[in-house]
Amino acid sequence: MTQIPPADHGVPAADDAGGIDGRLPQGGAEADDRDHEVTSDIVTTSVLVIGAGAAGARVAIELAESGLEPLVVGKRDYGDAHTTWAAGGINAALGSLDPEDDWPIHAADTLNEGHHLNDPExxxxxxxxxxxxxxxxxxWGLSFARTDDGAINQRYFGAQSYRRTCFVGDRTGEAMLETLIDRAKALEIPYRENVMxxxxxxxxxxxxxxxxFDMETGExxxxxxNHVVLAAGxxxxxxxxxxxxxxxxNGDAQALALEAGARLLDTEFVQFHPTGMxxxxxxxxxxxxxxxxxxxxEGGRLYNADGERFMERYSPDQMELDARDVVARAIAAEIREGRGTEHGGVYLDISHRDSKYIRERLPTMVDRFEKLGVDITAEPMEVGPTAHYTMGGVDIDFRTGETGVDGLYAVGEAVAGVHGANRLGGNSLAETVAIGKLVGEHVSEQVTAADHEPTITDGQRALAEREFAALAELAAADGDATPETLLEELGDLLWTHAGILRNEDGLREGLDHLEDLRARTADLQIDGDRTSxxxxxxxxxxMSLTVAEVLLRTALERTESRGAHYRTDFPETDPDWRQNLIVSADERGLSIRRRGVAEPSEPVREALEEGYALDYHHLE
Structure with missing residues (x-):
């Protein structure tokens, strides 16, 4: 186990009322908070769901159908969650087009893509x-695309053995969230918008x-x-x-969970999607x-600036539909070696497909690029890797959502375990509803009559008052460093030192820079009040500073390359590193320890041994 002493990390020590105090940037030393006191309101609920995307919505629906009245809170308007940007589809072994597909093969594909660091259960x-x-x-009314005979249609996605990705054009996440929100509204589930x-x-x-606080009023x-479900991405x-x-x-769920006493798992694994604009x-x-x-x-092809279909060099069998980490590193290599476009990308071209087909299957992409003066039915798009998804997150029991902290549960992209070292495309939306239902079932069974009228202890009130005081002090900050500037610098730091390619020197340099950034939060300047x-x-x-440090430290700890974590100083996958990294925090600092990975069930082992794989050339 690696122990990092308090002086070296960004998670503060436990205070005398419990929890961890002082995480919020405090602003300038001369800040005067007399005019910034926080008025507060007390809200009581049997279950609080933090996060209003697909995972939070599915948990809340299950709770409501069990007879409870959970309260869902979100940072944005109702139905306006990041789920809407999950465009391509959602996986399920329905066998609409490939009847031989089944859940053990889906599981085997997921484990292979996750480089066998996934939680098999x-x-x-x-x-x-x-x-x-x-x-x-x-x-519930989700308008999936249909085959000619009326079955739910399914498309190929990278690293999948069969066509199992169900879809609504290229707006699947948006359509799915709309369906879940409609269901939640029909059940009259309470919701508070614009709450952080x-x-x-x-x-x-x-x-x-x-x-x-209420982001509109500052209250x-x-x-x-007695029951909190983290579903904040x-x-x-x-x-x-x-x-x-x-x-x-921004890491809200992970920072809140770590501060509350929960563990984080495998935070070094960040998926870089191959094709960002x-x-x-x-x-x-x-x-x-x-x-x-x-x-x-749907058959899109990648070309470098020399007109070469370069995936033939990196993955001649699966080509553009190899695992996301493979394709992202291939694109990064082409750009690094001088074969990228003048704008620093490569070309993604689907213009060889029929124009009507493209407009039917990819309407959002067609519309977006048309507004930018690009007709993707006739010319290529310029793309490059982009940070897309975090496989790491809160460590939970997937049958229950429990975090090890009594009364605290987590679900969705907030957690780790399903995806291992790299996520299979189409599995993010799948996890939200599959595990969301199970977590909702379990939480509903834990709620007792006493939970409907929870009381507030003196310790809880004192901790809340200290947090309100910290928020007031932050709002009064009148230093020289703007939060926007520090966030931009943090983003550059992570992209440079913990991006697609990593090494020890870069990660240590990133940690040094992170400490400098943290020190500068003492000189923050807040432009406006708590509604700004x-x-x-x-x-x-x-939140981001806390999670960034955990990410950098676990990336430094894992001295191998596996999935989305690629160390140029340790480029090979080490069988002895088939272990998860668990991070916890207490008054002594951050602790990192290893945990072995369980083995899958017999049906999944058989599917793995069978060696199913996509025959890419079906698309040719």
């Missing part, structure tokens, strides 16, 4: 339950609620509950170039924006 729970979850979504949670009320062993909020937006929506996926060509606001894998799934973007960015910064 999590994988099997997801792949077993997904056919039922697809049929459920279909019954900044701390969980925890003594390190159990959670008794949460503290945050402080104390949520009193991942942390890929901490990177300078990413596919996440602005100001989301190139900002120098399309404008800074489009830099890194995802070009869905569905483009390659500046204040929001400052809170985002506090």
């Amino acid at each position: 999590a994988v099997e729970l997801t792949t077993k339950h997904m056919p039922d979850r697809i049929r459920e979504l279909d019954e 949670i900044t701390r969980l009320l925890s003594d390190g062993t159990r959670v008794d609620g949460a503290v945050g 402080g909020l104390l949520f009193r509950t 991942g942390f890929s937006a901490a990177y300078q170039r990413h596919s996440s929506r602005d100001d989301e996926n 190139v900002g120098e060509r399309y404008g800074e606001e489009w830099d890194g924006r995802l070009v869905t894998e569905a483009v390659r799934g 973007r500046s204040f929001e960015y400052a809170v985002d910064l506090s």
